[in-house]
Amino acid sequence: MAGVSRRDLLRGGAGLALGAGGLAGCQLNSGVQADAGDTRKPFAKKIDGDLAYFNWAEFINPDLIKGFEKKYGVKVRESNFDSMPAMMSKLRAGIEYDLIFPTAEFAQRLIRGNQLRVIDRDKLRAAENVFSAFDQPWYDRNSAHTTPYTMYATGIGYRADKIDSMTGSWRDLVNPDADGRSFMLDDFQEGIGMANLVNGYELNSVDPEELDRSKDFLVDLKPDLRGFSSDTTTNMTSGNAWIQHLWNGDVVNIRNQVDNPEDFKFQKCDEGIPVGSDTLAIPVNAKHPGTALMFIDYVLEPENAAANVEWIGYPMPYRGGAEEAFAGLVKDDPTIAVTVNDLDNGQQFENLEGAGRKAWDRIWTQVKVA
Amino acid sequence: MSEQRFASRFLLPGAVWLLLFFLVPLGILLAISFGTTDDLGNSLYGWHPSNYADAFDPLFAPVLLRSVGYAFATVVLCLVIGYPIAYYIARFGGRRKNALIALVVLPFFVNYLVRTYAWVAILGDEGVFNGAANTNIRFLNTPYAVVGGLVYGYLAFMILPIYAALDRMDPALIEAGKDLYGSRWNTFRHVTFPHTFQGVLAGGVLVFLPAVGDFVSAQLLGGPDEYMVGNLIQQQFFAAENWPFGAALTTLMMGFLLIFMVMYLRSAAKASREATA
Numbered sequence: 001m002a003g004v005s006r007r008d009l010l011r012g013g014a015g016l017a018l019g020a021g022g023l024a025g026c027q028l029n030s031g032v033q034a035d036a037g038d039t040r041k042p043f044a045k046k047i048d049g050d051l052a053y054f055n056w057a058e059f060i061n062p063d064l065i066k067g068f069e070k071k072y073g074v075k076v077r078e079s080n081f082d083s084m085p086a087m088m089s090k091l092r093a094g095i096e097y098d099l100i101f102p103t104a105e106f107a108q109r110l111i112r113g114n115q116l117r118v119i120d121r122d123k124l125r126a127a128e129n130v131f132s133a134f135d136q137p138w139y140d141r142n143s144a145h146t147t148p149y150t151m152y153a154t155g156i157g158y159r160a161d162k163i164d165s166m167t168g169s170w171r172d173l174v175n176p177d178a179d180g181r182s183f184m185l186d187d188f189q190e191g192i193g194m195a196n197l198v199n200g201y202e203l204n205s206v207d208p209e210e211l212d213r214s215k216d217f218l219v220d221l222k223p224d225l226r227g228f229s230s231d232t233t234t235n236m237t238s239g240n241a242w243i244q245h246l247w248n249g250d251v252v253n254i255r256n257q258v259d260n261p262e263d264f265k266f267q268k269c270d271e272g273i274p275v276g277s278d279t280l281a282i283p284v285n286a287k288h289p290g291t292a293l294m295f296i297d298y299v300l301e302p303e304n305a306a307a308n309v310e311w312i313g314y315p316m317p318y319r320g321g322a323e324e325a326f327a328g329l330v331k332d333d334p335t336i337a338v339t340v341n342d343l344d345n346g347q348q349f350e351n352l353e354g355a356g357r358k359a360w361d362r363i364w365t366q367v368k369v370a
Numbered sequence: 371m372s373e374q375r376f377a378s379r380f381l382l383p384g385a386v387w388l389l390l391f392f393l394v395p396l397g398i399l400l401a402i403s404f405g406t407t408d409d410l411g412n413s414l415y416g417w418h419p420s421n422y423a424d425a426f427d428p429l430f431a432p433v434l435l436r437s438v439g440y441a442f443a444t445v446v447l448c449l450v451i452g453y454p455i456a457y458y459i460a461r462f463g464g465r466r467k468n469a470l471i472a473l474v475v476l477p478f479f480v481n482y483l484v485r486t487y488a489w490v491a492i493l494g495d496e497g498v499f500n501g502a503a504n505t506n507i508r509f510l511n512t513p514y515a516v517v518g519g520l521v522y523g524y525l526a527f528m529i530l531p532i533y534a535a536l537d538r539m540d541p542a543l544i545e546a547g548k549d550l551y552g553s554r555w556n557t558f559r560h561v562t563f564p565h566t567f568q569g570v571l572a573g574g575v576l577v578f579l580p581a582v583g584d585f586v587s588a589q590l591l592g593g594p595d596e597y598m599v600g601n602l603i604q605q606q607f608f609a610a611e612n613w614p615f616g617a618a619l620t621t622l623m624m625g626f627l628l629i630f631m632v633m634y635l636r637s638a639a640k641a642s643r644e645a646t647a
Contacts, residue, residue: 238497239495365610370429
């Protein structure tokens with residue numbers, strides 16, 4: 001029973017509440033219902049209203065937003081999520097965003113569910129700057145729905161002025177020198193993925209026995225952790241974290257906010273690290289896809305991309321300004337580098353579906369309540 | 371217009387409000403709690419009582435006990451802190467009574483989440499307090515910080531009903547207690563406190579119910595071992611993308627809290643019967 005509107009849902013709920021409804025057996029769908037045709041509706045690349053923008057916090061140079069508003073006389077209404085599942089839950093609720101920033105595997109999941117608009121790449125002036133490796137990304141055939149935004153690697157950020165006994169292992173997360181000032185990312189993929197790597201399993205393993213041992217590893221870490229938190233910049237700049245499980249670019253962002261940037265270092269761990277990429281995409285129910293496409297074009301402009309890379313600290317896979325800007329950052333600190341080769345050779349999070357995803361969620365809950 | 375029709379017209383807005391914003395969402399919650407999800411995480415309605423069976427996993431028992439423990443500690447602390455404040459305002463507030471009550475309520479104009487974030491900045495290792503006092507105390511990510519956050523968040527719910535009870539009380543009763551050679555403590559114990567007991571009970575329930583389901587305080591001020599039921603439910607909705615299980619946990623939690631609510635309502639009804647008898 002597809003194509004059910006929110007009103008039907010409300011009616012269904014009311015029916016049950018009034019004791020009138022036997023909903024059991026009748027499969028009603030919530031969420032944004034769309035078919036392939038909805039994703040292919042053409043739209044012009046022109047300003048068609050204010051931009052409802054939905055991204056991680058501190059994941060774009062604020063000057064870009066101000067510059068876009070000024071150049072085109074529109075407002076960018078910014079909201080933030082702190083994890084991919086949190087982004088998904090807002091999308092499922094039917095909130096109409098014009099531009100979102102899903103990671104590759106979540107983009108694939110959204111594409112499979114007909115949740116992203118098809119983008120006419122020919123309309124993007126600077127699209128030819130995008131690395132050709134992204135012409136046929138694994139998560140989006142022909143890059144029809146997404147534009148690559150950044151590449152990332154996950155590792156450990158640490159205070160070199162406090163800790164001089166890093167070993168190169170993920171086990172450093174609970175390095176005793178941190179004296180209990182260690183935070184793990186509050187992110188089921190990064191948590192379980194890291195444990196899988198430490199145990200020598202595939203990053204995306206869904207093998208029940210392997211997952212069980214990865215769960216044990218995480219539970220054993222807990223007594224020495226100060227918390228689960230993805231608020232990495234705040235944790236490290238406030239001094240509450242001396243060790244923080246984080247993404248490479250966060251270190252640059254943190255260094256830009258402290259007086260002693262040389263004390264904040266990044267470690268890529270020997271057991272292997274997750275690498276991945278983020279994308280720009282337009283949800284199927286976007287009210288202003290034209291403005292969103294203008295914004296994507298604006299981000300791709302070499303000078304804007306360069307300014308963005310210097311601020312967020314992540315490489316953007318575009319030739320020209322962005323490439324040079326990141327090369328400049330890497331010259332100062334080679335550990336933060338991520339390249340297209342790393343993506344090809346490294347382990348990337350996959351879009352877990354069905355029983356596999358449920359198993360990861362169950363284990364993450366078990367780690368949290370343990 | 372008959373009196374009855376007149377009354378029913380006045381009932382209508384309230385009834386519509388309750389239907390739209392209480393019964394309908396509750397119905398949706400119940401419907402989802404028996405559902406499952408598709409690959410996008412959307413809820414599919416159906417008949418899956420297993421969500422409820424999963425909720426009784428003994429794994430969750432410590433989380434529930436911890437939440438009840440924190441909420442109980444919060445009630446006790448709110449009472450110890452709130453009663454003297456309410457007493458002072460009611461008995462000695464004079465012309466400034468309303469202004470003082472306004473001050474108690476004032477922080478509520480700022481979002482609870484924002485206020486809790488402020489505590490993160492104040493109590494951090496290199497935060498405002500440790501900086502000003504030149505100390506090195508680790509406040510954050512401890513059970514004390516979580517309970518402290520809850521007390522701070524819900525204190526006004528304790529102060530207001532106690533204040534209302536004290537304000538209603540005839541001060542002559544206290545004077546009578548003293549006239550009969552009751553010490554200050556005995557007067558308080560045998561006259562003032564029993565007279566305001568319903569206010570204390572109301573405050574206790576008003577603090578306990580939101581505190582036991584709170585997730586903000588544990589999320590921002592707690593560590594890995596301060597996980598509460600609210601965090602568990604929040605995780606099902608925003609991390610595990612498992613709304614049906616989250617809805618089942620919510621439904622059970624509401625049932626559990628209803629026990630306290632019913633106990634309170636019965637006690638309040640009994641007290642008001644005794645008062646009019």
